[in-house]
Amino acid sequence: MRKKGNLIVISGPSGSGKGTICRALFQEVPDLHFSVSATTRKPRHGEKDGVHYFFLTKPAFENMITGDELLEWADVYGNYYGTPTEPLMKALETGRDVMLEIDVQGAFQVRNKYPGCVLIFLIPPSRAALEHRLRNRGTDSDDDIEQRLRWAEKEIGEVVNYDYVVINGEVEKATRDVYAVIKAERCRPALLDIESLLHKYR
Amino acid sequence: MRKKGNLIVISGPSGSGKGTICRALFQEVPDLHFSVSATTRKPRHGEKDGVHYFFLTKPAFENMITGDELLEWADVYGNYYGTPTEPLMKALETGRDVMLEIDVQGAFQVRNKYPGCVLIFLIPPSRAALEHRLRNRGTDSDDDIEQRLRWAEKEIGEVVNYDYVVINGEVEKATRDVYAVIKAERCRPALLDIESLLHKYR
Numbered sequence: 001m002r003k004k005g006n007l008i009v010i011s012g013p014s015g016s017g018k019g020t021i022c023r024a025l026f027q028e029v030p031d032l033h034f035s036v037s038a039t040t041r042k043p044r045h046g047e048k049d050g051v052h053y054f055f056l057t058k059p060a061f062e063n064m065i066t067g068d069e070l071l072e073w074a075d076v077y078g079n080y081y082g083t084p085t086e087p088l089m090k091a092l093e094t095g096r097d098v099m100l101e102i103d104v105q106g107a108f109q110v111r112n113k114y115p116g117c118v119l120i121f122l123i124p125p126s127r128a129a130l131e132h133r134l135r136n137r138g139t140d141s142d143d144d145i146e147q148r149l150r151w152a153e154k155e156i157g158e159v160v161n162y163d164y165v166v167i168n169g170e171v172e173k174a175t176r177d178v179y180a181v182i183k184a185e186r187c188r189p190a191l192l193d194i195e196s197l198l199h200k201y202r
Numbered sequence: 203m204r205k206k207g208n209l210i211v212i213s214g215p216s217g218s219g220k221g222t223i224c225r226a227l228f229q230e231v232p233d234l235h236f237s238v239s240a241t242t243r244k245p246r247h248g249e250k251d252g253v254h255y256f257f258l259t260k261p262a263f264e265n266m267i268t269g270d271e272l273l274e275w276a277d278v279y280g281n282y283y284g285t286p287t288e289p290l291m292k293a294l295e296t297g298r299d300v301m302l303e304i305d306v307q308g309a310f311q312v313r314n315k316y317p318g319c320v321l322i323f324l325i326p327p328s329r330a331a332l333e334h335r336l337r338n339r340g341t342d343s344d345d346d347i348e349q350r351l352r353w354a355e356k357e358i359g360e361v362v363n364y365d366y367v368v369i370n371g372e373v374e375k376a377t378r379d380v381y382a383v384i385k386a387e388r389c390r391p392a393l394l395d396i397e398s399l400l401h402k403y404r
Contacts, residue, residue, distance in 0.1 A: 120389075121391075123399070125402065126402035126403065127402060127403045127404070130403075152403065153403050153404070156399060156400060156403055157400075159391050159394070159396060159399070160391050160396065162391055163390075164386065164389040164390065164391070165389055165390075165391050165394055166389055176385070177385060177386075177388075177389055179382075180381075180382040180383075180385035180386045180389075181382075181385075181386040181389060183378070183379060183382035183383075183386070184366065184379075184382045184383040184385070184386035184387070185386070186379075187322075187366040187367055187368055187379055187382075187383060188365075188366065188367075189323075189361050189362050189364055189365075189366070189367050192361070192367055194361060194362065197325070197358065197361070198358060198359075200327065200328040200329060201328065201329045201332075201354065201355050201358055202329070202355075
């Protein structure tokens with residue numbers, strides 16, 4: 001009896017655990033569609049076009065910008081990253097929920113273009129916990145980590161503008177919370193085909 | 203990091219399965235507080251004061267009405283039924299969620315007095331399913347059942363005014379959906395002690 005799917009946007013500071021939770025949901029929620037970003041950066045070893053990213057040339061990406069084919073985009077140190085609108089809208093129209101993992105700035109760009117989306121802010125319980133996560137993944141220099149922590153302090157101020165906030169203290173619990181949000185949002189009257197329900201009561 | 207609890211109102215036509223789902227949640231969600239109604243009707247065999255109902259005299263109930271001590275109330279065929287405000291507010295202030303099972307009219311009375319509450323509409327998937335449930339419980343006459351079905355047809359029109367709608371096709375699934383709503387609503391930024399979170403990022 002559903003008319004369409006929900007666009008679920010999971011966002012939060014770098015190191016908050018968005019990727020880990022999306023991978024866990026990918027296992028647990030088979031009918032969830034995961035949005036694939038477009039980028040102009042070169043594929044890394046093992047990355048597949050259309051799976052990890054849509055790998056585009058710069059002119060192709062700029063064509064998508066001018067054609068308004070991106071829900072959001074950003075220029076990160078000379079490489080473009082963005083969310084192609086079309087595959088996402090197609091999934092929503094078939095009634096599937098779409099999961100979009102994105103940074104804080106991108107989340108608000110998405111809401112501007114698609115106000116019905118559901119914004120989830122993911123955040124470790126403390127600065128120390130976030131620092132621990134950033135150091136553990138071993139991909140950032142000390143300076144990078146320091147800068148990411150300073151960004152996080154600012155980004156937390158945005159939490160009031162989100163629909164939900166999930167404290168990522170323990171990955172399993174945070175995943176269950178995000179899943180509860182997805183399940184709850186499936187019960188919104190706006191998604192329900194009310195005509196069809198009324199028809200079943202005649 | 204929670205400031206207060208949520209008032210969760212589960213409502214729907216007579217026979218929609220509110221009571222069954224509340225009993226299931228009572229087993230599964232230990233920290234949920236279940237609101238106890240006040241009534242002027244006589245206790246039935248096995249019913250305990252303060253557990254199944256607060257059994258009151260008519261003057262005592264009318265004192266609560268005039269003293270604005272009820273979140274909602276109704277006169278049902280000469281007996282009063284209502285929701286005492288105080289125990290419910292006390293539970294919310296300690297951070298516990300409160301579950302209130304109530305008819306459709308009562309649900310909107312509650313929202314008028316406590317706009318932050320969460321309204322869940324529970325409904326079997328069809329008129330036939332509702333009729334089956336009503337006949338199965340064996341407490342209503344044919345005329346009663348016919349009247350309840352006619353009410354249900356009208357009450358379904360209210361679904362758009364609810365926050366969530368849970369289709370009660372299978373009790374276990376519907377219970378999981380209601381539990382997901384409770385869990386998701388616990389993640390609202392308004393409930394979060396943001397000062398305390400910000401403090402942990404300094």
